[in-house]
Amino acid sequence: MWKPDRQNKKPLYEQIADHIEQRISYGEFPPGSLLPSERKLAEQLGVNRSTVILAFAELRSMGIIESRSGSGTCVSNTKWGATPKHTPNWKRYAEGGSFLPNLxxxxxxxxxxxxxxxxxxxxxxxxxxxLAPLDEITKLMSEHPFPSYLGYVNPQGYVPLRQALVTYLDQYRGIRTTESSILITSGSQQSLYLITQCLLSPGDAVAIEDPSYSYSLPMFQSAGLRLFRLPVDREGVCPEEIRSLHKKHRIKMIFTNPNFQNPTGTLLSEQRRSQLLEIASELGLPIVEDDPYSLTDYEGIPRPPLKSIDPIGSIIYIGSFSKIAASGLRIGWMVAPHSIVERLADARQQMDFGLSVIPQQVAAQFLKSSYFExxxxxxxxxxxxxxxxxxxxxxxxxxxxxxxxxxxxxxxxxxxxxxxxxxxxxxxxxxxxxxxxxxxxxxxxxxxxxxxxxxxxxxxxxxxxxxxxxxxxxxxxx
Ligand SMILES: Cc1ncc(COP(=O)(O)O)c(C=O)c1O
Missing domain, CATH: 3.90.1150.10 (Aspartate Aminotransferase, domain 1)
Structure with missing residues (x-):
């Protein structure tokens, strides 16, 4: 009796869908015949019923089977019978496009x-x-009415949140900025997405830490970028190699996560911070400083970000609510030169017209409240x-x-x-x-x-x- 292979990289439901399709094409289940129920198949194959439901949905989307209410799931007559109708090949579409699937x-x-x-x-x-501030957020939501306007908000982000962030960034991260240099994003993830899609072009070379969170994101490959590795040791990323990489490959941008790096947990040393800034400014390279973890410093004295000691404005700084409050609110921010913020706000308006105003209002109130500290x-x-x-x-x-x-x-x-x-x-x-x-x-x-x-x-x-x-x-x- 065939069983899906759990070591196989292909998801179980796809293996099951392929197997059923094969049995149909071999004539084991002729057109119009009834397939075993989801429950029975799940038992036979040793998987959850939800996996069989997914496999059936896949086959249904390809027009191979059809469900009739009250009489179970049958092999489609139209697909396999004498007068085939052509259902789109959804599988091929699903494998198309330029966005790679997750690892x-x-x-x-x-x-x-x-x-x-x-x-x-x-x-x-x-x-x-x-660990999320649920009680505090619930209280704030009951104390403060909804915003008076529920239309599209400025694509750069809800103004009161950007104002709250100006104060937060100054107080907690030593970054002096203005609302016009801040873009609110759907988590730091969207900042990374906007940067890779809109500021870089296919074929561009970027330097990323090795190991790093960036490797877990096929988003970099989807944007056609060439990735070059900067090793990470106990003191954080080693910037030394940037010069030779730049010479060979024309590096366009450097991505770093200097505080409690994902995945190694390392903190970039003072000396390496200065070195990184020095090399970037010497080569005229922008640095993307991804900083979602700094406020989790267990001693409560987070290192100043590169952005706060950047003398010439070469840093795009990214922050997030996800690692310090609630990832489900999807609140992130970017601090960058106004021309960059404007460009990315325009792009993100084309993508989704901006983030919902409700989590932006919640985040603004929480940041300003006496609950935050x-x-x-x-x-x-x-x-x-x-x-x-x-x-x-x-x-x-x-x-x-x-x-x-x-x-x-x-x-x-x-x-x-x-x-x-x-x-x-x-x-x-x-x-x-x-x-x-x-x-x-x-x-x-x-x-x-x-x-x-x-x-x-x-x-x-x-x-x-x-x-x-x-x-x-x-x-x-x-
Ligand atoms: C270094 C780093 N950057 C960005 C993100 C994305 O987080 P979010 O989009 O929730 O802010 C993560 C999430 O794990 C991360 O570890």
Whole structure:
């Protein structure tokens, strides 16, 4: 009896859809015949019913099967009968376009989390529900009425939020700016998207950190960019190589995440900050400073951003609410020269007419409120607590098998596995044991590294999650 292959990179539902299509074309299910029910197929194939529902939806979209209410799912007569009607080949369309799909490991993790809600999640890069300022936001929403106008807002962003950010950036990040140099985006992700799509052209060379969050984003490849690696060590990114890379490849832009970098958790040293700025200004290169984690500094004294010590205006600074408050609000911001902000605001107006005004209003009120500072203090304490739980669990369960540096801020812990294991096998075994993490290769590193995010799991899940991971790892290196 055929069963889908869980080691295969192709999603289970696609494998099932292909298998059923093959059985139909071999005549096992003739046109008009009834297929087994979703429940029965799920049982036979050893998958969740939702996976079979997805496979049927795929086949339905291709016109291969049809559902008749009350009488189940049948092989389509029109597609396979004498007078075929031509349904569009949706699969080919879905594989078309210039936007690459997400990386297979990330899709697999998402699928596993959707299928099994009891998995302990060390993969999602966000805060757990109890760390978000929900009570505070609820209070603010009840105290403040909706904005008086619910039409399209300025594509650069809701003015009161940009005004609140001017104060926030000055107070918390030492960045002096004006509302006209700020663009509100749907998370920092949209800032990265706008930059890669609108300020760069296919074939342009960019320098990115290795490993880095950017590698997890096929968005860079979708924009046709050529990526060149700058190694990251304990002091953060090494800017030395920029000069030679520029000479060889004409680097157009540098992307960096200097504070509690995703995935390594490193903080860029003072010396490297000056060096990076010096090299960029010498070569006339812009730097994109992606800074979503700085306010999670556990000591509460975040390093000044490059933007605050940038003497000649070569930095595009990106910030976000996601890692310090709530990723679901989708509030991010960019601070850049006005000409850049104007250009990107025009592009984003063509894409979506701007972000909804409601989360922008919530964010503006929260930033201005007396709740913001105590929230940050609590957040830092809780993240430190979770980090310590993770360190303790790793030292207890895997002292002989894993090495790591302890991050002083942020959400992530980067670990090196002492014995070589196959990333894919380790992930599948971990899913079997009930835990997910992100294999390091997603971020551009060689295999043998893992990223644990400790912000997303509940505190009481961290120890048991590492017990499960340790079981998976030991299973593979036995
Ligand atoms: C370094 C970095 N930049 C940007 C993002 C995107 O975050 P968001 O769009 O939620 O602000 C992430 C998310 O993990 C990140 O780690």
């Amino acid at each position: 297979p490991f990330l899709r697999r993790i998402r699928e596993a989390l959707n299928q099994n809600t009891s998995l302990i999640d060390f993969a999602s890069g966000e805060l757990s529900g109890d 105590p929230h940050l203090e609590r957040l830092r304490m809780q993240l430190l607590f979770k980090r310590d739980l993770l360190v303790e669990a790793l030292n207890k369960e895997l002292p002989d098998l894993i090495q790591f540096n302890i991050p002083q801020g942020g959400h992530h812990m980067w670990c090196k596995l002492i014995s070589a294991v196959n990333d894919s096998k380790l992930l599948e075994e971990a899913i079997k044991q009930g835990v997910v993490f992100v294999p390091g290769s997603v971020y551009g590193s060689d295999s043998g590294f893992v990223r644990f995010t400790f912000a997303r799991a509940k505190a009481e899940e961290i120890g048991p999650g590492i017990v499960r991971f340790a079981k998976a790892l030991r299973e593979l290196i036995r």
